Amino acid sequence: MTDPLRPPNPLRTAPGGSAVPLDRAYDTALLDLDGVVYAGGAAIDHAADSLASARRNGMHLAYVTNNASRTPQAVAAHLTELGVPAAPGDVVTSAQAVARLIAEEVPAGARVLTVGAEGLYAALRERGLEPVDSADDDPAAVAQGYGGPGLEWGRFAEAAYAVARGVPWFASNGDRTLPSGRGIAPGNGAAIEVVRIATGAEPRIAGKPMPPMHRETVLRTGAKRPLVVGDRLDTDIEGAYNGGVDSLLVLTGVTDAGQLLAAVPQQRPTYVAADLRGLLTGQPPVVVSADGAACCGGWTASVRGDVLALDGEGGGADGALDGLRALCAAAWTRAGEGRCGLDAGKALETLGW
Template sequence: MLGSSPTPLCRAYDLAMLDLDGVVYLSGRAVDGAPAAIASARDAGMRLAFVTNNASRTPEAVAENLVHLGVPAWPEDVVTSAQAAARILAARLPPESRVLALGGEGLAKALLEEGLVPVRSAEDDAVAAVVTGYGPEVRWGDLMRAAVRIRDGLWWVASNTDLTLPTSFGPAPGHGVLVRMLAEFTGVTPEVAGKPARPLLDEAIRRVGGRRPLMVGDRLDTDIEGARQAGVASLLVLTGVTGLAELVAADTPHRPTYVASGLTGLLRAHPEPTLTADGADCGGWRAVVAEGRLSVGGSGTPDDWWRAAATAAWAALDRTGTPVDVGGLADGPDTLAP
């Protein structure tokens, strides 16, 4: 069951942790309405943290890109999985410990900020740990040597386990592919910093502040599951990879607290859907599941359409163990005939 908020989320929560790709921007361009919604949430007093599993870029580079897209941001607003990984390492290693850093510039900078010494060569026998992240310049020879050392007992922290990475030519293999390869060879499971593991969100709260944090993302398997791991509320926005078929099939660990068509969901109250004998009602929409098929009728806002549809579908999934057929609904209220 979705949560409800009688007041806009930007007033009910004091910190929004915003995923980037699919939430703030998509294919190198700002998501429609995102800059204005972010500005309005900030004007309402909400703190903003831009959180990313990408460990290769520095906070300065991320903030510069956001400004270019029309989203005011400063480096201190950006929290990366590289920073979360460096925090994990610094909590257990003495200051100035040498750490083998297999990744991009963001990883090395994060280690330096935590008082650790990044080392590029896997031949350095004095390293106390290895940390990995996405980095197109990482050499295969260094990976081979690091793999052997991990197998032999060197502590390993991974920035994230994302299997894909968005590029201008489509989804490409992400750092998670490397993690799987190293784990299979070494028999070792790394300590993970990025979503859905909780260190990244913990780091965002620590850096930016806030007693009532809200995670905002477009992915059920990283953003929403990560929020549950961290024990915080979540808002799923439908501007990225999650569509109707994925939403209605979500099991409990991947269900958001709130759902909205976009970041304007931060600026609005969220009514609680009402369960019915065969579905759910919300804001003028009635979602019904009959013979395993979901249908939605009525009128109202797109966000209430999504709330009714998700609530009805999850109730049926919990009852039958089978996701509903969304058939002619395609991918949301915008596809409905007038």
């Protein structure tokens, strides 16, 4: 089993390569949902077929989400409706991670002032805790999770009253935004700011990229060679880095090519793919020369002054991806432990990104 306390991955200066398909190289895919499997309630193109193929090839699929609003049963039912068969035990949520964290800190059966949706309430009950709705109910902790657009403003006030009195404050996750079918919407991190501004306090956060979420995932899946699959650098990829495991970034969610090039070390993925079809293939090698130039496929990326330049021509279905991988290697090599600030506009335009 992967050790949740394993040291983070070393500094990554180029995407990795794999001679065998990723669904053969890893035993378990730890898949984010929003922006990876679906967006706005609809399945993302190629997701269902790709996951079905990975499952047939022997890969265990686990769905790991920072969204604490729904129960694992509801998430599994939704996935099944979208053509991605799943059982509740295949789903791991940040609500479960924060519930375990709270249960380790408060007495058994303790009251927890809960601000969120049914997923958070159910996870707390699973740990033997009693959700309550008022700061006057003598809570031993405050738990805050995404409650959806219908969450009443007064719920934040109750949390603020309790936190201001010194009640320990926990949050399922800190995602400031989440993707929807209509665009990017405020996430739980935005709701946390309401209580933080009112109290000046800081919550203990369980969800990605924090270690409690990685621990919860490993405990529930038993993964030995996990691959984190996500669309967000600051949660999915950084969470994999913190857990010392490999990651695959898919470009179907919130991260675009420019943001990927500018990624700081802890947010640089092991692999990059356009979508979940990347699970079914290997990854080409990226070769970096002594002068920092990077080659992948038919492309060569290099730094010229303050510009990331791209030469050559990639062939095949993944030609544009090979160019992006080469650009990542040149950018990350130059940036080292920092963030690349080079102008990549023309190079990305060449690739159609």
